[in-house]
Amino acid sequence: MRVIVVGAGVIGCAVALELRRRGAEVVLMEGYAEGGHTSAASAGMVNPFSLTPNETPALPMYWRSRQMYPEWTRTLYEATGIDPEWRDTGCLRVALTPADAEQLRANLEWIRRYDTAAELLDAPTARQIEPALNDAIELALHLPSEGWVHTERLMRALHRAVQLNGIKFDTGYPVLSLLHRSGRVYGVRTAHSAMEGDAIVVATGAWTTALLLPLEIHVPVEPVRGVILKLGDLPVPVRRILSAPVGYLVPRADGTALIGATREQAGYNMYATAEGYAHLLQALSRIAPAMLHATVLGHTVGLRPDTPDHSPYIGTIQGFERLYLAAGHAYHGILLAPATAHAVADLILNGATELPIAPFDPNRFVR
Numbered sequence: 301m302r303v304i305v306v307g308a309g310v311i312g313c314a315v316a317l318e319l320r321r322r323g324a325e326v327v328l329m330e331g332y333a334e335g336g337h338t339s340a341a342s343a344g345m346v347n348p349f350s351l352t353p354n355e356t357p358a359l360p361m362y363w364r365s366r367q368m369y370p371e372w373t374r375t376l377y378e379a380t381g382i383d384p385e386w387r388d389t390g391c392l393r394v395a396l397t398p399a400d401a402e403q404l405r406a407n408l409e410w411i412r413r414y415d416t417a418a419e420l421l422d423a424p425t426a427r428q429i430e431p432a433l434n435d436a437i438e439l440a441l442h443l444p445s446e447g448w449v450h451t452e453r454l455m456r457a458l459h460r461a462v463q464l465n466g467i468k469f470d471t472g473y474p475v476l477s478l479l480h481r482s483g484r485v486y487g488v489r490t491a492h493s494a495m496e497g498d499a500i501v502v503a504t505g506a507w508t509t510a511l512l513l514p515l516e517i518h519v520p521v522e523p524v525r526g527v528i529l530k531l532g533d534l535p536v537p538v539r540r541i542l543s544a545p546v547g548y549l550v551p552r553a554d555g556t557a558l559i560g561a562t563r564e565q566a567g568y569n570m571y572a573t574a575e576g577y578a579h580l581l582q583a584l585s586r587i588a589p590a591m592l593h594a595t596v597l598g599h600t601v602g603l604r605p606d607t608p609d610h611s612p613y614i615g616t617i618q619g620f621e622r623l624y625l626a627a628g629h630a631y632h633g634i635l636l637a638p639a640t641a642h643a644v645a646d647l648i649l650n651g652a653t654e655l656p657i658a659p660f661d662p663n664r665f666v667r
Protein backbone atom coordinates (compact mmCIF):
# COMPACT_ATOMS: atom_id res chain seq x y z
CA MET A 301 0.00 0.00 0.00
CA ARG A 302 1.26 3.46 -0.91
CA VAL A 303 0.24 6.38 1.34
CA ILE A 304 0.81 10.03 0.43
CA VAL A 305 1.12 12.31 3.48
CA VAL A 306 0.85 16.04 2.75
CA GLY A 307 2.68 18.36 5.21
CA ALA A 308 5.93 17.67 7.09
CA GLY A 309 5.16 19.31 10.43
CA VAL A 310 5.18 17.29 13.63
CA ILE A 311 1.89 15.63 12.66
CA GLY A 312 2.73 14.69 9.07
CA CYS A 313 6.18 13.37 10.05
CA ALA A 314 4.80 11.35 12.96
CA VAL A 315 2.08 9.83 10.75
CA ALA A 316 4.54 9.06 7.93
CA LEU A 317 6.98 7.33 10.30
CA GLU A 318 4.29 5.23 11.98
CA LEU A 319 2.91 4.07 8.62
CA ARG A 320 6.42 3.20 7.44
CA ARG A 321 7.15 1.32 10.67
CA ARG A 322 4.12 -0.83 9.92
CA GLY A 323 5.31 -1.61 6.41
CA ALA A 324 3.49 0.91 4.17
CA GLU A 325 5.21 2.64 1.28
CA VAL A 326 5.09 6.34 2.22
CA VAL A 327 5.59 9.56 0.28
CA LEU A 328 5.79 12.72 2.44
CA MET A 329 5.09 15.91 0.48
CA GLU A 330 6.12 19.28 1.89
CA GLY A 331 5.65 22.59 0.12
CA TYR A 332 8.30 24.74 1.76
CA ALA A 333 11.89 23.49 2.26
CA GLU A 334 11.82 20.92 5.10
CA GLY A 335 8.59 22.21 6.64
CA GLY A 336 7.24 22.14 10.17
CA HIS A 337 8.08 25.76 10.93
CA THR A 338 5.19 26.12 13.39
CA SER A 339 6.01 22.83 15.08
CA ALA A 340 9.64 23.91 15.55
CA ALA A 341 8.54 27.34 16.85
CA SER A 342 6.28 25.90 19.53
CA ALA A 343 6.91 25.75 23.27
CA GLY A 344 6.98 21.95 23.25
CA MET A 345 4.89 21.38 26.35
CA VAL A 346 3.53 17.87 26.67
CA ASN A 347 0.74 19.12 28.82
CA PRO A 348 -2.58 17.30 28.98
CA PHE A 349 -3.84 19.53 31.82
CA SER A 350 -2.09 22.86 32.13
CA LEU A 351 -3.68 24.61 29.14
CA THR A 352 -7.04 22.92 29.71
CA PRO A 353 -9.23 25.10 31.93
CA ASN A 354 -12.01 22.51 32.22
CA GLU A 355 -12.46 18.79 31.75
CA THR A 356 -12.85 18.17 28.02
CA PRO A 357 -13.78 15.13 25.89
CA ALA A 358 -10.29 15.44 24.37
CA LEU A 359 -8.58 14.48 27.65
CA PRO A 360 -8.45 10.69 27.18
CA MET A 361 -6.51 11.20 23.91
CA TYR A 362 -4.26 13.85 25.49
CA TRP A 363 -3.45 11.39 28.23
CA ARG A 364 -2.79 8.46 25.89
CA SER A 365 -0.45 10.63 23.84
CA ARG A 366 1.38 11.80 26.96
CA GLN A 367 1.94 8.18 27.91
CA MET A 368 3.49 7.45 24.51
CA TYR A 369 6.06 10.26 24.83
CA PRO A 370 8.98 8.53 26.60
CA GLU A 371 9.05 5.61 24.14
CA TRP A 372 8.32 7.75 21.07
CA THR A 373 11.17 10.20 21.76
CA ARG A 374 13.59 7.45 22.87
CA THR A 375 13.02 5.58 19.60
CA LEU A 376 13.58 8.77 17.61
CA TYR A 377 16.81 9.48 19.50
CA GLU A 378 18.10 5.95 18.93
CA ALA A 379 17.21 6.04 15.24
CA THR A 380 18.74 9.45 14.48
CA GLY A 381 21.28 10.37 17.16
CA ILE A 382 19.34 13.63 17.68
CA ASP A 383 17.97 13.95 21.21
CA PRO A 384 14.56 15.69 21.30
CA GLU A 385 15.27 16.29 25.01
CA TRP A 386 12.06 14.87 26.44
CA ARG A 387 11.93 15.87 30.13
CA ASP A 388 9.16 14.91 32.52
CA THR A 389 9.93 17.75 34.92
CA GLY A 390 6.30 18.35 35.86
CA CYS A 391 4.45 21.65 35.84
CA LEU A 392 3.32 24.13 38.47
CA ARG A 393 0.09 25.71 37.37
CA VAL A 394 -0.12 28.87 39.46
CA ALA A 395 -3.07 30.97 40.58
CA LEU A 396 -2.48 34.73 40.44
CA THR A 397 -5.93 35.71 41.77
CA PRO A 398 -8.45 34.20 44.21
CA ALA A 399 -10.64 33.30 41.21
CA ASP A 400 -7.71 31.39 39.61
CA ALA A 401 -7.22 29.56 42.91
CA GLU A 402 -10.88 28.48 42.96
CA GLN A 403 -10.48 27.17 39.43
CA LEU A 404 -7.38 25.14 40.38
CA ARG A 405 -9.16 23.60 43.38
CA ALA A 406 -12.06 22.62 41.14
CA ASN A 407 -9.71 21.13 38.54
CA LEU A 408 -7.87 18.88 40.95
CA GLU A 409 -10.69 16.34 41.09
CA TRP A 410 -10.81 15.52 37.37
CA ILE A 411 -7.05 15.79 36.89
CA ARG A 412 -6.53 13.20 39.67
CA ARG A 413 -8.51 10.68 37.65
CA TYR A 414 -5.50 10.67 35.30
CA ASP A 415 -2.53 11.92 37.29
CA THR A 416 -2.98 10.52 40.78
CA ALA A 417 0.06 12.41 42.05
CA ALA A 418 -1.36 15.85 41.18
CA GLU A 419 -1.57 18.01 44.31
CA LEU A 420 -2.27 21.53 45.52
CA LEU A 421 0.67 23.39 47.06
CA ASP A 422 0.37 26.50 49.20
CA ALA A 423 2.33 29.54 47.97
CA PRO A 424 5.38 29.15 50.29
CA THR A 425 5.81 25.49 49.33
CA ALA A 426 5.51 26.30 45.62
CA ARG A 427 8.11 29.08 45.97
CA GLN A 428 10.40 26.75 47.88
CA ILE A 429 10.61 24.36 44.93
CA GLU A 430 10.51 27.12 42.28
CA PRO A 431 12.11 30.25 43.80
CA ALA A 432 11.58 32.24 40.58
CA LEU A 433 7.82 32.36 41.26
CA ASN A 434 6.16 35.65 42.09
CA ASP A 435 5.69 36.27 45.85
CA ALA A 436 2.11 37.23 45.12
CA ILE A 437 0.87 33.84 43.85
CA GLU A 438 -2.18 32.49 45.67
CA LEU A 439 -1.70 28.76 45.20
CA ALA A 440 -0.16 26.20 42.83
CA LEU A 441 -1.31 22.94 41.33
CA HIS A 442 1.59 20.53 40.91
CA LEU A 443 1.21 18.33 37.82
CA PRO A 444 4.10 15.85 37.99
CA SER A 445 3.13 14.03 34.77
CA GLU A 446 3.61 17.02 32.47
CA GLY A 447 6.86 17.65 30.61
CA TRP A 448 8.35 19.15 27.50
CA VAL A 449 10.49 18.53 24.44
CA HIS A 450 12.90 20.82 22.60
CA THR A 451 10.82 21.34 19.47
CA GLU A 452 13.61 22.41 17.10
CA ARG A 453 15.51 19.24 18.02
CA LEU A 454 12.31 17.17 17.78
CA MET A 455 11.66 18.43 14.24
CA ARG A 456 15.28 17.81 13.22
CA ALA A 457 15.01 14.27 14.59
CA LEU A 458 11.71 13.65 12.80
CA HIS A 459 13.02 14.94 9.46
CA ARG A 460 16.19 12.86 9.85
CA ALA A 461 14.16 9.75 10.74
CA VAL A 462 11.98 10.29 7.67
CA GLN A 463 15.11 10.36 5.50
CA LEU A 464 16.67 7.31 7.18
CA ASN A 465 13.55 5.16 7.07
CA GLY A 466 13.02 4.85 3.33
CA ILE A 467 10.22 7.42 3.13
CA LYS A 468 10.22 9.42 -0.10
CA PHE A 469 10.50 13.03 1.15
CA ASP A 470 9.39 15.38 -1.60
CA THR A 471 10.00 19.02 -0.64
CA GLY A 472 9.74 22.42 -2.27
CA TYR A 473 6.50 22.02 -4.21
CA PRO A 474 3.20 22.63 -2.39
CA VAL A 475 0.35 20.28 -3.18
CA LEU A 476 -2.00 22.44 -5.22
CA SER A 477 -4.93 20.03 -5.43
CA LEU A 478 -6.18 16.59 -4.45
CA LEU A 479 -7.04 14.27 -7.35
CA HIS A 480 -10.48 12.74 -6.99
CA ARG A 481 -13.07 10.87 -9.00
CA SER A 482 -16.58 9.83 -7.91
CA GLY A 483 -15.93 10.56 -4.24
CA ARG A 484 -12.60 8.72 -4.24
CA VAL A 485 -9.42 10.70 -3.57
CA TYR A 486 -6.58 8.95 -5.41
CA GLY A 487 -3.65 11.36 -5.56
CA VAL A 488 -2.17 14.85 -5.38
CA ARG A 489 -0.95 17.41 -7.89
CA THR A 490 1.88 19.91 -7.51
CA ALA A 491 3.05 22.50 -10.05
CA HIS A 492 5.56 19.97 -11.25
CA SER A 493 3.97 16.52 -11.06
CA ALA A 494 0.99 14.37 -10.12
CA MET A 495 1.25 11.34 -7.86
CA GLU A 496 -1.22 8.58 -7.04
CA GLY A 497 -1.62 6.68 -3.80
CA ASP A 498 -3.95 4.20 -2.07
CA ALA A 499 -4.58 6.66 0.77
CA ILE A 500 -3.98 10.40 1.15
CA VAL A 501 -3.35 12.02 4.56
CA VAL A 502 -3.81 15.79 4.83
CA ALA A 503 -1.54 17.11 7.62
CA THR A 504 -1.20 20.69 6.42
CA GLY A 505 -1.68 22.52 9.73
CA ALA A 506 -2.99 26.08 9.36
CA TRP A 507 -3.24 25.71 5.55
CA THR A 508 -5.79 22.88 5.58
CA THR A 509 -9.04 24.72 4.77
CA ALA A 510 -7.82 26.03 1.39
CA LEU A 511 -6.59 22.63 0.23
CA LEU A 512 -9.94 20.96 0.91
CA LEU A 513 -12.29 23.72 -0.30
CA PRO A 514 -12.15 22.73 -4.01
CA LEU A 515 -13.66 19.37 -2.96
CA GLU A 516 -16.38 21.34 -1.15
CA ILE A 517 -15.15 19.95 2.15
CA HIS A 518 -15.51 22.60 4.82
CA VAL A 519 -13.15 22.04 7.76
CA PRO A 520 -12.54 25.37 9.45
CA VAL A 521 -8.91 25.96 10.45
CA GLU A 522 -7.73 29.48 11.34
CA PRO A 523 -4.10 30.53 11.87
CA VAL A 524 -3.54 31.89 15.38
CA ARG A 525 -0.13 33.50 15.61
CA GLY A 526 1.99 32.65 18.60
CA VAL A 527 5.20 34.43 19.60
CA ILE A 528 7.63 33.10 22.20
CA LEU A 529 10.69 34.81 23.70
CA LYS A 530 13.84 32.82 24.42
CA LEU A 531 15.51 33.85 27.67
CA GLY A 532 19.11 33.22 28.76
CA ASP A 533 21.29 34.11 31.75
CA LEU A 534 18.39 33.34 34.07
CA PRO A 535 18.86 35.02 37.46
CA VAL A 536 17.14 32.03 39.14
CA PRO A 537 17.07 28.54 37.61
CA VAL A 538 13.67 27.17 36.56
CA ARG A 539 13.13 23.42 36.83
CA ARG A 540 9.45 22.88 36.02
CA ILE A 541 7.00 24.45 33.60
CA LEU A 542 5.42 27.45 35.34
CA SER A 543 1.99 28.01 33.86
CA ALA A 544 -0.66 30.65 34.60
CA PRO A 545 -3.70 32.00 32.77
CA VAL A 546 -1.55 34.88 31.43
CA GLY A 547 1.24 32.72 29.98
CA TYR A 548 3.88 30.10 30.75
CA LEU A 549 7.59 29.70 31.32
CA VAL A 550 9.19 26.50 29.97
CA PRO A 551 12.71 25.46 30.99
CA ARG A 552 15.27 24.09 28.54
CA ALA A 553 17.98 21.51 29.23
CA ASP A 554 20.74 24.09 28.53
CA GLY A 555 19.55 26.39 31.34
CA THR A 556 17.62 28.80 29.11
CA ALA A 557 13.81 29.19 29.18
CA LEU A 558 10.89 30.21 26.95
CA ILE A 559 8.18 32.68 27.86
CA GLY A 560 5.00 32.16 25.83
CA ALA A 561 2.88 32.82 24.09
CA THR A 562 0.81 35.40 22.29
CA ARG A 563 -2.52 34.41 20.70
CA GLU A 564 -3.10 36.74 17.74
CA GLN A 565 -5.53 36.74 14.84
CA ALA A 566 -3.21 38.14 12.16
CA GLY A 567 -3.89 35.89 9.18
CA TYR A 568 -0.71 34.35 7.78
CA ASN A 569 1.51 37.25 8.89
CA MET A 570 4.56 35.79 10.64
CA TYR A 571 6.06 38.92 12.23
CA ALA A 572 6.50 39.49 15.94
CA THR A 573 5.22 42.89 17.06
CA ALA A 574 6.27 45.22 19.87
CA GLU A 575 2.78 44.68 21.29
CA GLY A 576 3.44 40.96 21.38
CA TYR A 577 6.70 41.52 23.25
CA ALA A 578 4.88 43.80 25.71
CA HIS A 579 2.25 41.12 26.33
CA LEU A 580 4.92 38.49 27.03
CA LEU A 581 6.90 40.74 29.36
CA GLN A 582 3.72 41.56 31.25
CA ALA A 583 3.06 37.80 31.64
CA LEU A 584 6.65 37.28 32.81
CA SER A 585 6.31 40.02 35.42
CA ARG A 586 3.19 38.31 36.80
CA ILE A 587 4.57 34.74 36.86
CA ALA A 588 8.27 35.19 37.69
CA PRO A 589 9.30 38.87 37.97
CA ALA A 590 12.94 37.99 38.73
CA MET A 591 13.15 36.78 35.12
CA LEU A 592 12.80 40.34 33.84
CA HIS A 593 16.58 40.50 34.41
CA ALA A 594 17.21 37.59 32.02
CA THR A 595 18.71 38.19 28.57
CA VAL A 596 16.33 38.05 25.60
CA LEU A 597 18.10 35.72 23.16
CA GLY A 598 15.48 36.00 20.41
CA HIS A 599 11.97 34.97 19.53
CA THR A 600 10.07 32.38 17.51
CA VAL A 601 6.79 32.80 15.65
CA GLY A 602 4.36 30.09 14.55
CA LEU A 603 0.82 29.77 13.24
CA ARG A 604 -1.33 27.48 15.34
CA PRO A 605 -3.89 25.60 13.26
CA ASP A 606 -6.91 26.48 15.39
CA THR A 607 -10.43 25.05 15.04
CA PRO A 608 -13.76 26.27 16.46
CA ASP A 609 -13.54 23.87 19.44
CA HIS A 610 -9.69 23.91 19.56
CA SER A 611 -9.67 20.16 18.84
CA PRO A 612 -8.09 18.54 15.78
CA TYR A 613 -9.60 16.64 12.87
CA ILE A 614 -8.48 13.03 12.95
CA GLY A 615 -10.18 10.53 10.65
CA THR A 616 -12.11 10.32 7.39
CA ILE A 617 -14.55 12.64 5.64
CA GLN A 618 -17.97 11.26 4.78
CA GLY A 619 -18.38 10.77 1.05
CA PHE A 620 -14.64 10.74 0.34
CA GLU A 621 -12.91 7.38 0.27
CA ARG A 622 -9.20 7.12 1.01
CA LEU A 623 -8.92 10.67 2.34
CA TYR A 624 -7.69 11.02 5.95
CA LEU A 625 -7.33 14.19 7.97
CA ALA A 626 -4.70 14.79 10.67
CA ALA A 627 -4.90 18.55 11.03
CA GLY A 628 -6.13 21.43 13.17
CA HIS A 629 -4.19 20.46 16.30
CA ALA A 630 -4.42 24.04 17.59
CA TYR A 631 -2.67 24.34 20.98
CA HIS A 632 -1.84 20.64 21.37
CA GLY A 633 -0.06 19.40 18.24
CA ILE A 634 3.19 18.54 20.00
CA LEU A 635 1.36 16.70 22.77
CA LEU A 636 -0.93 14.85 20.35
CA ALA A 637 1.61 13.85 17.68
CA PRO A 638 2.34 10.24 18.76
CA ALA A 639 -1.30 9.32 19.43
CA THR A 640 -2.46 10.99 16.21
CA ALA A 641 0.12 8.96 14.27
CA HIS A 642 -1.06 5.70 15.84
CA ALA A 643 -4.71 6.48 15.25
CA VAL A 644 -4.24 7.44 11.59
CA ALA A 645 -2.06 4.39 10.88
CA ASP A 646 -4.70 2.18 12.55
CA LEU A 647 -7.48 3.70 10.43
CA ILE A 648 -5.58 3.36 7.16
CA LEU A 649 -4.14 -0.12 7.73
CA ASN A 650 -6.83 -1.74 9.94
CA GLY A 651 -9.94 0.34 9.27
CA ALA A 652 -10.44 1.20 12.96
CA THR A 653 -8.56 2.34 16.08
CA GLU A 654 -9.02 1.72 19.78
CA LEU A 655 -7.68 5.22 20.53
CA PRO A 656 -10.34 7.67 21.80
CA ILE A 657 -10.69 9.83 18.65
CA ALA A 658 -14.50 10.28 18.67
CA PRO A 659 -14.26 13.99 19.72
CA PHE A 660 -12.03 14.64 16.70
CA ASP A 661 -14.44 13.52 13.96
CA PRO A 662 -13.60 15.66 10.89
CA ASN A 663 -17.29 15.70 9.93
CA ARG A 664 -18.39 17.69 12.98
CA PHE A 665 -18.38 21.05 11.17
CA VAL A 666 -18.75 19.86 7.58
CA ARG A 667 -21.61 21.69 5.85
Ligand SMILES: Cc1cc2nc3c(=O)[nH]c(=O)nc-3n(C[C@H](O)[C@H](O)[C@H](O)COP(=O)(O)OP(=O)(O)OC[C@H]3O[C@@H](n4cnc5c(N)ncnc54)[C@H](O)[C@@H]3O)c2cc1C
Binds near residue numbers: 507
Ligand atom coordinates in the same frame (compact mmCIF):
# COMPACT_ATOMS: atom_id res chain seq x y z
C1 LIG B 1 3.85 29.80 20.03
C2 LIG B 1 3.30 28.41 20.00
C3 LIG B 1 3.41 27.60 21.11
C4 LIG B 1 2.91 26.30 21.09
N1 LIG B 1 3.08 25.51 22.18
C5 LIG B 1 2.64 24.24 22.15
C6 LIG B 1 2.89 23.38 23.25
O1 LIG B 1 3.55 23.77 24.20
N2 LIG B 1 2.43 22.09 23.19
C7 LIG B 1 1.71 21.64 22.13
O2 LIG B 1 1.29 20.48 22.15
N3 LIG B 1 1.47 22.42 21.05
C8 LIG B 1 1.91 23.72 21.05
N4 LIG B 1 1.69 24.53 19.99
C9 LIG B 1 0.86 24.03 18.89
C10 LIG B 1 1.67 23.15 17.94
O3 LIG B 1 2.86 23.80 17.61
C11 LIG B 1 0.84 22.88 16.69
O4 LIG B 1 -0.40 22.32 17.03
C12 LIG B 1 1.58 21.88 15.78
O5 LIG B 1 2.87 22.36 15.48
C13 LIG B 1 0.81 21.64 14.50
O6 LIG B 1 1.57 20.75 13.75
P1 LIG B 1 1.22 20.46 12.24
O7 LIG B 1 2.16 19.42 11.76
O8 LIG B 1 -0.25 20.20 12.12
O9 LIG B 1 1.45 21.87 11.51
P2 LIG B 1 2.78 22.56 10.94
O10 LIG B 1 3.94 22.41 11.83
O11 LIG B 1 2.37 23.93 10.53
O12 LIG B 1 3.06 21.70 9.64
C14 LIG B 1 2.21 21.74 8.51
C15 LIG B 1 3.09 21.61 7.29
O13 LIG B 1 2.28 21.50 6.13
C16 LIG B 1 2.92 22.19 5.08
N5 LIG B 1 1.93 22.50 4.07
C17 LIG B 1 0.85 23.30 4.19
N6 LIG B 1 0.14 23.30 3.04
C18 LIG B 1 0.81 22.48 2.18
C19 LIG B 1 0.57 22.06 0.84
N7 LIG B 1 -0.50 22.49 0.16
N8 LIG B 1 1.44 21.21 0.26
C20 LIG B 1 2.53 20.75 0.95
N9 LIG B 1 2.80 21.11 2.22
C21 LIG B 1 1.94 21.96 2.82
C22 LIG B 1 3.48 23.44 5.77
O14 LIG B 1 4.52 24.02 5.01
C23 LIG B 1 3.98 22.85 7.08
O15 LIG B 1 5.32 22.44 6.99
C24 LIG B 1 2.22 25.82 19.95
C25 LIG B 1 2.13 26.62 18.81
C26 LIG B 1 2.67 27.91 18.82
C27 LIG B 1 2.60 28.75 17.59
